[in-house]
Amino acid sequence: MPLQAKLQSVDSISHVETGVLHSPFHSRTSALNINQQWSVWNGFASAIYYGDALLEYFATRNACAVFDVSPMRKYRFQGVEVEAMLNRMVTRDVTAQKVDTVAYNVWCTDAGRVVDDGTLFRLANDEFMLCCADPCLDWFLLSAVGFSQVEITDISDAVASLALQGPTSCALLKAMGFDGIDHCKPFQIMRFPWNGGDIMISRTGYTGDLGYELWLDPGLAEPLWDALFEQGRVFGIQPLGDESLDMARLEAGFIAPDVDFHGALHTVELHHDHSPFELGLGWIVNFKKTHFTGRAALEREKASGNYRRLVKLDIEGNKPAENSVLYADSHCRREIGYVTSAMWSPVVKANIAYGLIEAKYADGEIWAEVYHQKELRWYRKVARCLKVSKPFWSPERAKQTPPPDC
């Protein structure tokens, strides 16, 4: 019998073995990444920092900074049944979401465990874009069972995206000719013709400060980057890497996948995944809407009150409680949880962290066992932790429309 297999040329699959992929902005980000400090995000090179992580972090609080979000996974949901399909999948009420708005969402398993979180963009009555940090197409297709009129497409590589964050971000966009951007409300979407194409701008971000995300055709990526940095110089623009963004998001009270929570579909051990209530996301679980995946389990969990709490902690001293185990007493006798993220916050001047605490100890004393190093020698201290209810950083300007100084 003759050979039936279709032989592939080496070229057609070369991208598998090239190592990291390049985002549409790579020519620009790699020029600025003077120390060649890269992490890998969904297979793409993502700058850890460019010149100085601290200065770049401060740009999000003091001026403006640009983060290349292109490696984010982006999916288009289209069709007449799309609203109903998404409404069954996510925990918020999609039927209440207006066209040209964005809503932060989670989606859960039947057991009420978080699969992932992401932002849901309503682009039209029958069209949405869902952005999440990790690939999720398999789950989306499973979630579409029973809905024949829904088409789900991975558009990750077809959309380049940048986050522009910080107090001068609005003024910069305005100076670039995006007229009316100052009237864009938080979580609103606006569209602008630009350089022969279209740019979609949403007032969203991961820093807790005033900020926007720009969505565009990859062909416009390099000209947009150049225009931002050319016009942005007088607005104090800086490129932003993972390290700085991670600081900003922790201050802002945002959780990070694979850092603060472990996706249910990837979790082997019992209770190593999380419910939205554990992660402090009860505010986006809507029991007033119709059925959604995980609802019954979540209703039971909420009624029981028996779930861990991811709490914001203000910790005494100035040594970040990285990887710390948490206790109910200063003698470290009763272990009650662990720290998921920790840092010294330069703007708030506080030693902050998230801790995941067992339900029955959530209202009691919390102590962190902190290890820190000085000239290679290790020191241990037990530091008192105070629970904080609000985000550590949430300036007024992030909510104001138009924003100040714009």
Added chain:
Amino acid sequence: MNRTYDAIVIGAGHNGLTSAAYLAKSGLDVLVVEKNDYIGGAAVSRELHEGWLYSNCSYVCSLLRQSIHRDLDLTRHGLMIVPYNGTTNFSRTGDYIAEYPDHDMQYREIRRHSLRDADAVHRYEADLMRYARLIRHFLLRTPADPTSFKPRDLGELVFMAKKFAGMGEEQVLEFIRFMTMSAGDYLDEYFENDLVKTLFSTSSIIGTALGVYSPGTAYVLLHHVMGDVDGAVGAWGLARGGMGAISDAIAGALKEHGGEILTEAPVAQILVRNSRATGVVLENGDEIHAGIVVSNLDPKRTFTHIMDQKDIPEDLYDKARNFKIRGSSGKVNIALTGMPDFPSLPPGHMLRNGTFQFLDSLERMERAYDDWKHGRWSADPFVEMTQSSVWDPTLAAPGHYFVSCFIQYCPAEVEGGWTPEKRDAFGDTVIDQISNYSPNFRDLIAHMEVRTPHEIENEIGLTEGNIFQGELTLDQLMFNRPFPGYSQYRGPVKGMYMCGSGTHPGGGVSSACGANAAREILLDLKRPNIVPEDDVDE
């Protein structure tokens, strides 16, 4: 005006506000009286030219105690300290030497000038860091009285001895030697290259009426590297919105705790009855009464201007009269309509986000000091130019810049007295110096404020315009600050206190003097101490 308060603080500079904030937080009824129509003293931001906010006196920040920032919740009251790169020093050869926050860049930069010095920097920095860490323990503590047998003083002396002993015997001896040295001699011991020495030397003379080879300047150098930004010891930052943001934030905390501020209220005299402070009388004749009166004015001004000579011991008057508080520096604050050219550093260069200096040897610095000794401003002055608005978008419109220059040396008195013409000539000397390195600088000037020690004294009330409220020399430090026997913030009469930079730990926008004074006042009132300890958890 006829009200009685628990405490009156004279002078709404940052230390006065800090003291007042803690007294108010403790539950006292507090009033701050300020002679100017604005608060902040020497930590201010003022729109002196339309569209430009001038951070026109103190200009950068490193000593502000982090634990006070955190404890008074100054971030919520609007304060953000943003670190900046460091110093770039231009030489007349057209080259420069720069400080980089990145360790490897710093190494490559020094190596460009001297291979040996690039390595020696590590030894130098470790030695200096040892002293900085030692001193940092004492900033938010009241100095011990070395002659006292009170348990508190003995405890403090033991604390001090332990910290010294923690360095090891050899280093204690080295430290004692260091405290008496000149910065020039000290740097000569480590480095061979003039530009390298220059880069590290300039903080040794800032605000000081001494030359880089005068004994005692090694400590002044240390005083400028013992601060930190977020635990990075030696780093400096800018207050977003100018230095006035610091004063405004502390005032916000003060008001939140019920404190009041009265501006345009210069004090004529501290009232004393039966050897007790009873309040103040303002220049307009109003009397305000309080059992606690705290002076944030410098010690000389406090005891020779606003206290009746009859109310204080005569030896104290003498000490105040002899207190070394000499004017040595001036300020030129400039509104620019564009980014000035510095041909070797194009706009956008990372070194643009820092301060610029124009020197190439310690000898040139010493010559600048020689002019001052002869009663002239330096013909070839040391200029530290802080390009605040390159990094702070709130000071000027996009594309416009605010630049603050600190200049040494400039005497408090010149022959025939200061006149507006001489002041402007001093300003021209500074612009000439900058123009040597930036050809279009002069063309971009929209407005300029020139301040000699004369203006600084008259506007802010610092005697001779001395930025530290008294020289930072060994005879005026720790338990000698401001005078022996008066280092614990208490004045000569009951209920009278000092809280300005003339007290320990001295000059700089630290809030430490004000906080330490508040702690002593609360102790005397037998109220619980609410002043936090320092974050020296390194």
